[in-house]
Amino acid sequence: MELYELRTQKSRILHDEARKFLPGGVTYAIKYWEPYPIYVSRAKGSRIWDVDGNEYLDFWMGHAAIIMGHAYEPVIRAAKEQLELGAHLGFCHEWEIKLAEIVTKMVPSVRLFRATNSGTEANMYAIRLARAYTGKSKIAKFEGHWHGGYDALHKAVNPPLDKPASLGLTDCVMNDTIVLPFNDLDGVRQKVKGENLACIILEPVMGSNGMIPADREFLKGLRELCDELDILLIFDEVITGFRLAKGGAQEYYGVLADITTFGKVLGGGIFPAGGFGGREDIMELLDQTKRKHYEMSFHGGTYAGNPLTARAGYTLLSELIKGDAYPKINALGEKARKGLEDVFSRHKVSAHVTGVGSLFAVHFTKEKPRDIRSAIGDTKLAKDCFYFMLNNNILCMKPSKQVFAPSVAHSEEDIERLLSVMEEFLRQVPI
Known part of the structure; x- marks a missing residue:
């Protein structure tokens, strides 16, 4: 958390201002995380930049609304x-x-x-x-x-x-x-x-x-x-x-x-x-x-x-409707799911990946979830993972569960980056 706050001082200032006019400082509770969210200044392709100048690889893509990349x-x-x-x-x-x-x-x-x-x-x-x-x-x-x-x-x-x-x-x-x-x-x-x-x-x-x-x-x-x-x-x-x-x-x-x-x-x-x-x-x-x-x-x-x-x-x-986008984004989703499962297996961590096509999510659960009840897992580990991703310039939602929706603007290298950061997280965090 300390590293996050050091990297996002301008976001903190904006959030302090936001709390004067917006309940909870946000227009939608899902946008908030402790101690304050980042504030975005611009976005292009698969990237987002915050007001502090940090560049992020965006896997949230506007709540999965952005399929071709930002500013298409x-x-x-x-x-x-x-x-x-x-x-x-x-x-x-x-x-x-x-x-x-x-x-x-x-x-x-x-x-x-x-x-x-x-x-x-x-x-x-x-x-x-x-x-x-x-x-x-x-x-x-x-x-x-x-x-x-x-x-x-x-x-x-x-x-x-x-x-x-x-x-x-x-x-x-x-x-x-x-x-x-x-x-x-x-x-x-x-x-x-x-x-x-x-x-x-x-x-x-x-x-x-x-x-x-x-x-x-x-x-x-x-x-x-x-x-x-x-x-x-x-x-x-x-x-x-x-x-x-x-x-x-x-x-x-x-x-x-x-x-x-x-x-x-x-x-x-x-x-x-x-x-x-x-x-x-x-x-x-x-x-x-x-x-x-x-x-x-x-x-x-x-x-x-x-x-x-x-x-x-x-x-x-x-x-x-031309259909060209789907083979690419679905392949990215499949690469991520298989890669993450492999990372979890190597580190012998109780975690699973769900999803289909370009959509996927990480669950720190003993069994692969099939519904909301079986998706309740290790919330502390999920939160630690979220902030580790954030501090390593990867954006996803949310602290309680990591949800991803890559776009056509994403590349295989972006997926490799995600896998690398997850690998590093599991090396550094005691499980």
Whole structure:
């Protein structure tokens, strides 16, 4: 900690100032770590520089939103041009059509699409739509899965799972949300029995809580169960969408959702964005030309689908649809996972790597985690690892668990650097 503070004096000064105006000194608690976070001055490619001039190899990449690297030139050029033409109009424009069209091309289960301002909004509207379509109130989510700050999904996110995920959540909302065990189909069957659910929502890869992928057979079984019980299946692809493959997790797993939610990559990696889409018979409940307002599922938003964000998103997806990015970033993820497992094996440390494609995370646990409960490990060792990485100019999230999401801008040498620093950490830290 002493070394960190010596290297980041200007960040400390900024954080002292931030605490005067921002609760906790940050705009989102995940950005904070003790005794204060770094403050970034610029970013390019796979690198970030803080206000003290330290250069970092960035593996967090804007919460996994940045797939081509920081300040990706084609998106920057498109955004600059659109700024001159109008960033926010409040009227229809061609870029919302182009964005919706390319999303439907990339994700086969999405026949119609609507844009939102965030992944949280996308999940909120998707849940409402599922309730409207089915006429049912109750929904289900999985332990440890993060779907943003929407009340109905803000349950059983972090341990202890029986405690409220936030103050201000009402009992009536919480009682309509059933919590399910991840990667346990028999457990899911028992939990949903007799519940008459509108939908089940999940992250195909449990993201910020440790990049733990769903078992392929679990997802297939869940799809069959939803069909059997007339429950809509919602995939939260805010992280996995357009990152695991062109068609996201649905392409990777070969399992289709009824409704899919998006975020992060959808904004071109630079603007706040989200969206949701699905089957025509479901999405047509949003069609104002077919229904009176009280017969519709409402969706809207002042900035939803604005031309600046839509053009940035379309520009990025136009590159990703070519498919060239995925072999590279997925190979980087595989190299990192295999390399880290090898390092842990050589040092005989109880640690494991989870993930798929370009996404991965380190867990200091005795067994390889399959869910949030088995991901609870040695928090002190995880924290020590985080600060060692930080002091050796590698950025990841978070102190409790190291999560990584490399981009096309990363190289094999960057992965080698990560492996080297992890090796050095295990040499120096008594285990």
